[in-house]
Amino acid sequence: DAKTTQPTSMDCAEGRAANLPCNHSTISGNEYVYWYRQIHSQGPQYIIHGLKNNETNEMASLIITEDRKSSTLILPHATLRDTAVYYCIVRVAQGGSEKLVFGKGTKLTVNP
């Protein structure tokens, strides 16, 4: 089973920041938090991941609480193309290869 809980859906105005929360209260000390998104009828796309520290890349920022029990994905200036299902995933190590267990995700709709 997925180890994360996310809101089912969120709306965001184009050009504004989209803040997507995720709870992972049972995360282990060596498990990473990953974010992927899936635009309709496409394969999932990697966004960002982190362990303890906040992370930023060209797509997004990831804020992880100090106790690591929750995190927030931030899309700083959402565009219509960011409309997608966003999955927060705690990576389960499996014999040297990673195993992603997807939860239900958050459907983000960016409105004009």
Add this chain to the structure above:
Amino acid sequence: DAMVIQNPRYQVTQFGKPVTLSCSQTLNHNVMYWYQQKSSQAPKLLFHYYDKDFNNEADTPDNFQSRRPNTSFCFLDIRSPGLGDAAMYLCATSSPRGGWDSEQFFGPGTRLTVL
């Protein structure tokens, strides 16, 4: 560009007629995965190969098999498709040798219809 390719993008088969979906990658990644995604659901891992080692998920039906003849190619065989096997099938790759926290790269998926 290096990528994960899935063919065909759309596949129609008949109930009970064996079908094979293919995946190829130019990333030279040593791990390849197959996920099943039914309508309005999240992707679910069926199995994966770590190099030549096959790793099946406990709840993957025996109806689903996989082959990996070389690093670049991986096949998903459905021996006797049922109506409940209609889904999007996603192939992904990763390279743990690139780091313990390496990401997975997904192909565009093959949408399977069973008539």
